[in-house]
Amino acid sequence: MLLIEDLKVEVGGKTILQHIDLEIHPGETHVLFGPNGSGKTSLLMTIMGYPQYRVVAGKISFKGQDITHMPIYERAKLGIGISYQRPPTIHGLKTRQMVSICARGEIDVVELARKVNFEDFLDRDLNAGFSGGEIKRSELLQLMAQNPDLMLFDEPESGVDIENLQVVGKTIALLLQKNSFPDQDKPKMQLKLERRKMGLIITHTGFILDYVAADKGQVLYDGMLSCLSNPREILNCIHENGYKECVRCIM
Amino acid sequence: MYNVDELKEKALKAKDKKASIGPDINLDEYDDAPVPHSYMAEEDLCTLPEEEQQRLIMAGLDVQEKERGGTFFQKDTSVIHCHSQQEGIEVLPIRKALEEHEWIKDYYWKLVAVDTDKYTAAAELGLHDGYVIRALPGSKSIYPVQACLYLDKEGLEQNVHNIIVAEEGAELHVITGCVTSAHIKKGIHVGVSEFFVKKNAKLSFTMIHNWAEEMAVRPRSVGMVEEGGLFLNNYICMKPVRSLQMYPTTYLEGKDAVARFYSIIVGSPGSEYDLGGRIYLRNPGNRAEIVTRTISNGGSIIARGHLVGEVPEIKAHLECRGLLLKGGTIHAIPELEGRSEGVEMSHEAAVGKIAQEEITYLMSRGLTEDEATSTIVRGFLSVDIPGLPPELKAEIDKAIEESDKDMM
Ligand SMILES: Nc1ncnc2c1ncn2[C@@H]1O[C@H](COP(=O)(O)OP(=O)(O)OP(=O)(O)O)[C@@H](O)[C@H]1O
Ligand SMILES: [Mg+2]
Numbered sequence: 001m002l003l004i005e006d007l008k009v010e011v012g013g014k015t016i017l018q019h020i021d022l023e024i025h026p027g028e029t030h031v032l033f034g035p036n037g038s039g040k041t042s043l044l045m046t047i048m049g050y051p052q053y054r055v056v057a058g059k060i061s062f063k064g065q066d067i068t069h070m071p072i073y074e075r076a077k078l079g080i081g082i083s084y085q086r087p088p089t090i091h092g093l094k095t096r097q098m099v100s101i102c103a104r105g106e107i108d109v110v111e112l113a114r115k116v117n118f119e120d121f122l123d124r125d126l127n128a129g130f131s132g133g134e135i136k137r138s139e140l141l142q143l144m145a146q147n148p149d150l151m152l153f154d155e156p157e158s159g160v161d162i163e164n165l166q167v168v169g170k171t172i173a174l175l176l177q178k179n180s181f182p183d184q185d186k187p188k189m190q191l192k193l194e195r196r197k198m199g200l201i202i203t204h205t206g207f208i209l210d211y212v213a214a215d216k217g218q219v220l221y222d223g224m225l226s227c228l229s230n231p232r233e234i235l236n237c238i239h240e241n242g243y244k245e246c247v248r249c250i251m
Numbered sequence: 252m253y254n255v256d257e258l259k260e261k262a263l264k265a266k267d268k269k270a271s272i273g274p275d276i277n278l279d280e281y282d283d284a285p286v287p288h289s290y291m292a293e294e295d296l297c298t299l300p301e302e303e304q305q306r307l308i309m310a311g312l313d314v315q316e317k318e319r320g321g322t323f324f325q326k327d328t329s330v331i332h333c334h335s336q337q338e339g340i341e342v343l344p345i346r347k348a349l350e351e352h353e354w355i356k357d358y359y360w361k362l363v364a365v366d367t368d369k370y371t372a373a374a375e376l377g378l379h380d381g382y383v384i385r386a387l388p389g390s391k392s393i394y395p396v397q398a399c400l401y402l403d404k405e406g407l408e409q410n411v412h413n414i415i416v417a418e419e420g421a422e423l424h425v426i427t428g429c430v431t432s433a434h435i436k437k438g439i440h441v442g443v444s445e446f447f448v449k450k451n452a453k454l455s456f457t458m459i460h461n462w463a464e465e466m467a468v469r470p471r472s473v474g475m476v477e478e479g480g481l482f483l484n485n486y487i488c489m490k491p492v493r494s495l496q497m498y499p500t501t502y503l504e505g506k507d508a509v510a511r512f513y514s515i516i517v518g519s520p521g522s523e524y525d526l527g528g529r530i531y532l533r534n535p536g537n538r539a540e541i542v543t544r545t546i547s548n549g550g551s552i553i554a555r556g557h558l559v560g561e562v563p564e565i566k567a568h569l570e571c572r573g574l575l576l577k578g579g580t581i582h583a584i585p586e587l588e589g590r591s592e593g594v595e596m597s598h599e600a601a602v603g604k605i606a607q608e609e610i611t612y613l614m615s616r617g618l619t620e621d622e623a624t625s626t627i628v629r630g631f632l633s634v635d636i637p638g639l640p641p642e643l644k645a646e647i648d649k650a651i652e653e654s655d656k657d658m659m
Contacts, residue, residue: 048615051611072614073614073617075615076614076615076616076617077617081615081616082615087612090609090612090613090627090630091630092630092632093627093629097626101616101617102616146616
């Protein structure tokens with residue numbers, strides 16, 4: 001379980017998140033909405049452990065451990081992974097090598113890449129000249145290889161074309177064990193019990209909801225989170241009343 | 252015309268002539284007296300002490316001679332092994348060539364001026380030996396020829412002269428290593444090399460250096476490429492050296508001739524490197540590229556590059572990237588010289604440290620900070636070299652892998 005309690009975060013001396021409470025249980029996927037600059041990416045980076053996002057109050061725990069000040073790579077080892085909005089380019093490091101690094105052992109990189117239409121990119125330097133949509137698939141591929149227990153997705157569907165949107169959506173659903181069209185052979189209850197993966201997805205459009213059966217949704221506005229609600233309802237509310245109204249009406 | 256007396260005379264005049272760049276070395280501090288070593292048969296090479304073999308392997312020399320098209324092996328001043336295993340490829344000691352073959356005189360001191368400086372003069376006046384590797388017209392080397400210059404005697408001045416010729420339509424790959432034995436501290440290596448890439452020939456020359464901390468190194472090399480020819484010149488130096496200075500030059504003498512220089516340098520504390528590459532583009536369709544990757548762990552590195560475009564319809568690019576990991580200095584001096592309208596020349600140079608953002612990115616995938624750093628460094632050093640045979644690419648990767656262990 002991921003548990004965030006009354007978190008306050010600063011960047012460069014400026015408060016960007018405050019009074020953040022969040023609880024994601026095993027098997028649950030949450031969706032995060034919010035206007036540009038509201039602090040969504042910052043929240044994900046803070047959970048991942050980026051040191052420039054300074055936690056000045058509150059606490060983050062994962063799997064029962066206090067990880068508030070744990071270094072990034074230890075969080076990764078503990079089972080937290082992220083798909084970035086804007087990852088850096090690493091010259092000379094082939095995407096193929098990176099996928100192997102994420103897997104921490106033997107895997108069939110090509111086979112995995114095929115699942116997100118990415119086999120043609122394996123011999124390119126990581127993120128070098130990748131288009132917006134290609135970056136998303138590269139990030140997803142790395143997460144597939146890493147297969148962490150808590151997955152943070154920063155706008156996984158933005159910039160992705162219609163055909164690849166389906167690929168991205170289905171892959172995320174599979175990773176999070178949140179397939180909207182589950183295995184017919186298994187009873188729903190059993191599927192729910194087997195489901196352990198946790199997800200936190202940032203989305204502006206909500207397209208991802210067509211593929212991933214998300215459990216809860218929240219709006220981040222001005223560095224603060226609204227109460228939990230059904231993600232579809234939130235999306236409708238935002239469409240009708242705008243972010244600000246929506247935060248108020250839910251609260 | 253080849254005239255021994257004239258060469259000697261010119262050399263004598265330049266005996267004390269300082270090099271135009273780089274720290275001056277007092278050659279009187281070294282001994283250039285011949286050091287005899289007995290010749291070794293092919294099968295004897297494997298009986299070299301394990302430690303010695305390891306050092307040779309690091310410079311790309313494989314004593315088993317697997318996947319090698321021939322071997323030249325000089326220890327101190329004596330050639331201890333030399334043979335070719337491929338038809339159409341000749342490998343012979345230069346002294347022997349000078350005694351027995353008229354044709355060598357068309358190449359000897361034809362590109363490098365004997366009176367360039369005191370080092371070229373020393374190579375003429377006190378020549379020990381060196382290799383001649385020639386690919387006959389149309390011949391294709393399947394495996395690279397390996398050449399090794401080994402320094403074993405403390406305080407030695409090793410003077411060598413090498414000539415590499417790829418005749419018309421030939422394809423030749425050479426891997427050459429300069430290595431010092433584990434016990435050696437001080438010495439100087441003076442190496443003159445002349446490269447001839449004839450019409451439509453292809454030559455790749457990959458040099459891996461493993462020096463010792465008090466070694467001085469003064470290579471002097473010039474190449475020429477005829478119409479449609481390709482000259483790939485790779486240089487890898489990841490080990491400490493007191494002072495290394497070289498500025499290899501290549502002239503593209505025919506149309507559509509291409510030259511590419513790639514250098515990968517890791518500078519250790521106390522080491523001074525002054526390296527460069529210069530390519531003259533003299534005919535339409537000429538292409539040139541100079542790519543340098545330098546890392547300083549506390550060493551001082553000057554990375555020069557000079558491209559000279561003399562005619563229109565040429566294209567040249569210079570790329571020089573440096574990473575400062577643990578102090579030291581990197582001084583990039585890229586020069587572009589267009590002498591005619593219609594030249595297309597560009598350069599990019601960057602000196603800095605590893606971006607923190609890249610390190611954290613890898614850390615978020617489960618690597619520790621050190622693992623992330625070394626992954627990025629390895630990526631930085633792994634340059635794609637088009638046209639390089641896979642065995643040689645593997646040798647370069649191996650050298651990078653080795654240096655990685657030292658650095659971290
Ligand atoms: N390193 C930083 N230095 C200064 N300000 C920062 C830094 N990182 C984030 N911010 C600021 O914090 C605020 C929140 O940024 P964040 O990237 O979290 O927004 P977001 O909700 O993800 O927006 P978007 O929808 O545009 O991706 C912004 O105003 C941003 O400019
Ligand atoms: Mg964002």
